[in-house]
Amino acid sequence: MKKVRVGLIGCGGRQNAHMDALLQMKDVEIVAVAEPVEERRARAAEVTGAKRQYGNHSEFYEKENGESVDAIFIAVEPTAHDHIETRAIELGIPFLVEKPMTLDLQQADSIASMIREKNLITAVGFQDRYLDLMERMKEEIPKHKKGGIVNGSWIGGIPPVWWWQKKSTCGGQLVEQNIHLVDGLRWLFGEPLSVYAVNATGMIQPGVDASPEYDTDDYSVCLFRFQNNITATLESGCYCKGVAPNNGLVVILNDIVLDYRLRNNLIMKTKGQTLDIRRGNDQTYDLDRDFIDAVKSGDGTRIRSPYEDALRSLKVAFAANRSMETGKVVCLKEDE
Ligand SMILES: NC(=O)c1ccc[n+]([C@@H]2O[C@H](COP(=O)([O-])OP(=O)(O)OC[C@H]3O[C@@H](n4cnc5c(N)ncnc54)[C@H](O)[C@@H]3O)[C@@H](O)[C@H]2O)c1
Known part of the structure; x- marks a missing residue:
């Protein structure tokens, strides 16, 4: 069976929980990590076995696209979401993003409408x-x-x-x-x-x-x-x-x-x-599993907290x- 290739953007506290969950899944492979803090980036690459490392999301997207990753997990601070989700949407890559997805509601509205247009699979970390x-x-x-x-x-x-x-x-x-x-x-x-x-x-x-x-x-x-x-x-x-x-x-x-x-x-x-x-x-495992299953099947209807619904909680x-x-x-x- 082909493994789901995952990229991680942000390798701080919360992403560790996603790494733990993903590492338990035999049908998932973490292939790339992006993180400005070198120590965190190196540790994430070591723990996950990811072969490709980037200093931030821009470097990540210079090399990665829908041919090289099947899904992205985004866990950055609430004000750091500039072009992280929009680029994933443009490239048609499903993503799971941590709450609060941003502090800028206009940005969130525009991301939600781009997701709707592309009918892209998304999940938010409402574990x-x-x-x-x-x-x-x-x-x-x-x-x-x-x-x-x-x-x-x-x-x-x-x-x-x-x-x-x-x-x-x-x-x-x-x-x-x-x-x-x-x-x-x-x-x-x-x-x-x-x-x-x-x-x-x-x-x-x-x-x-x-x-x-x-x-x-x-x-x-x-x-x-x-x-x-x-x-x-x-x-x-x-x-x-x-x-x-x-x-x-x-x-x-x-x-x-x-x-x-x-x-x-x-x-x-x-x-x-x-x-x-x-x-x-383990609710984080189940959240991540549901998202990975949706990516595999192409059916996101079972996801309990897609971006658009999560945006209502944010509002x-x-x-x-x-x-x-x-x-x-x-x-x-x-x-x-
Ligand atoms: N669902 C949950 O239960 C839960 C729990 C804790 C935190 N969170 C959420 O997760 C998000 C991250 O929280 P955290 O505790 O991991 O914070 P953190 O500060 O520990 O980690 C964020 C990481 O993102 C990195 N980063 C920032 N900009 C980046 C970029 N452009 N490209 C790549 N990496 C970048 C930072 O260097 C940092 O290492 C927050 O939104 C937080 O609210 C959710």
């Missing part, structure tokens, strides 16, 4: 859509009476990457990190109708608790209104040191509470019964940012 625990919740929720409250949180410390320290380079924690739960809410409850959000700054001292250029939100709290009387709060915080609450989503319906603990377990409480289910799958997160800036509710219907 949680592949979690067995999320699947369980998605099956369970429609069995119960509609309506209820959802409390979501992702509260902890500051991730170590340089670009996370500034809102202009990470988009804020909601856009960069808690977008997983924004996407989870959409996956479970459909499109939100409106969002109101507040943020706090000034708790973390730049140069003391974080790097000197730190200026992102210390925390934010969003309130989403969905159809069917679902109202969700989503808290994001990076001001904690060495402590964190039980992050995840707590879905409170009239006769069941689904207490989903971020990528770990799901506690389902009904009258007289409590079930504690541990995560049983919802940016609408929440807008609400933080204006102090006003953002009606998401008007947003389209």
Whole structure:
């Protein structure tokens, strides 16, 4: 069987998880890597056995095309997406790109429309859509009476990457990190109708608790209104040191509470019964496998988070940012 030839653009933290997954697949071969940081590039080439190495995506595309690679995995910082996806689309190469796919919504819209025109297979790294625990919740929720409250949180410390320290380079924690739960809410409850959000700054001292250029939100709290009387709060915080609450989503319906603990377990409480289910799958492997299978078959319809759908989650997160800036509710219907 012919192997799927993969190129990697960006070889930092997140790409390591994709490398681990791809290296387990006997029908995949990583043939080229692109990364400006020499040490990371060399390590990625060594680990994957990729024969071709490039200093960045431009060098990659000077040599690589649809004849030499079948798929590309893109994991670069949110502001580094210039011409990475557009070139792949022009060359007709399917790609998996990490969330948030960019901080520039115009760029994202134009990428989405190019993808549509070419009918290109794409996937975005919303790994949680592949979690067995999320699947369980998605099956369970429609069995119960509609309506209820959802409390979501992702509260902890500051991730170590340089670009996370500034809102202009990470988009804020909601856009960069808690977008997983924004996407989870959409996956479970459909499109939100409106969002109101507040943020706090000034708790973390730049140069003391974080790097000197730190200026992102210390925390934010969003309130989403969905159809069917679902109202969700989503808290994001990076001001904690060495402590964190039980992050995840707590879905409170009239006769069941689904207490989903971020990528770990799901506690389902009904009258007289409590079930504690541990995560049983590797969701990044399943995300990558689904994308590779789509590339092999030419059928992308099973992919749970294609670019166009993921863009809706990105727009919802940016609408929440807008609400933080204006102090006003953002009606998401008007947003389209
Ligand atoms: N899906 C998830 O669960 C998950 C988890 C962590 C990070 N991420 C996302 O993955 C992306 C990358 O995050 P990270 O933690 O790996 O960051 P990182 O800073 O560790 O890695 C990004 C890498 O991209 C490289 N790069 C930048 N411009 C490039 C270019 N033009 N060509 C080739 N390489 C280039 C950088 O040198 C860096 O090594 C972010 O969007 C982040 O939000 C997703």
